[in-house]
Amino acid sequence: MNTSSPNILVLYYSRHGATRKLAELIGQGIDSVPGIEARLRTVPAVSAVSEATESAIPSSGAPYVELEDLEECAGLALGSPTRFGNMASAMKYFLDGTSAQWLSGSLSGKPAVVFTSTGSLHGGQESTLLTMMIPLLHHGMMVMGLPYTHPELMTTATGGSPYGPTHWSGLDGDKPISEDEKRLAVAMGKRLAEAALKLGAR
Template sequence: MSQPYILVLFYSRSGATAQMAKHIARGVELTGLEARLRTVPPVSADHEATGPSIPEHGAPYATIDDLKNCAGLAMGSPTRYGNMAAPLKYFLDGTSSLWLSGALVGKPASVFTSTASLHGGQETTLLSMMMPLLHHGMLISGIPYSESALLETRGGGTPYGASHHAGADSKRALDEHEIALCRALGQRLGSIAQKLDAPRG
């Protein structure tokens, strides 16, 4: 049997969400679990995949089996009008077989996002990503205020999940608080997955 892993699934256009995914993965790995980074291809307005069949660099494309077999999920997207980006939604729309089989029921999940403006829909985007996960029966985990960076941040960071203020040119690097919250989210998710998987006596 394969070792349990947390799937860190994301779509990134300018690279900020991908950077967040890497910090979340590091947090997961602090718990001793594998973090499996996966992305999704871009799609056109008529819902056709427009990217290469294999990404030229970075994380591989996710498969349904990556999602089916994970012990937990961290899912991230840049905001698009206060909602998740279409490529990620397109991938989720293809998971009805997992919904029918209940493959994700009872598994922990967290969400993360990056926006160009500080008030550009971070929280609504996080909530939009939670909805399909709730339909799958996943257990949503956010970030508690016991994480001091959540009280100190002047950039991103919400109790609903990790977030990042990338700036209008999408070039603002993650600050120390945003990085700390990404790692805390990954570590929390990994720890919850381990507790849920522990034998009960």
């Protein structure tokens, strides 16, 4: 599955589409950097019903991630909606299955960023971003945020954090991504891609 250009894996879980939109904007930022490209992937939902299974192909959005996507990537953008100040169980379930990649060190030394969306303005965005960083640090990744050289961090009245891009989707999930949120997400993707190239992405 190798491509001619190195890729950044944009891995997300999205229940109602808000986190997916952030992922696509981060992908735009990555693709704006010559010599590297975004690879968008998602994870299947986790069901409390033991007989329930997901289709092998998602009904919309990116394909499901494979462990090889992690091994092949030059960097990682990890995104999930907030669940009580933490990542969604679907993303945690996938990460719990990456012991082989941890043992082999396949992610060690690669740059990574995190992003999230919430239904409420103070719904745990920053705690979700911080807890999403923990498994990436265990994998030896170089976790980055957004510097305050991006003025949108000071002007945003919705999402946006120095720990990573965020979006306030509203309780009904109907709030569009603001201009500040868009610019920060694209900037994060660009920063991640540039870092991967500086670190010798291949």
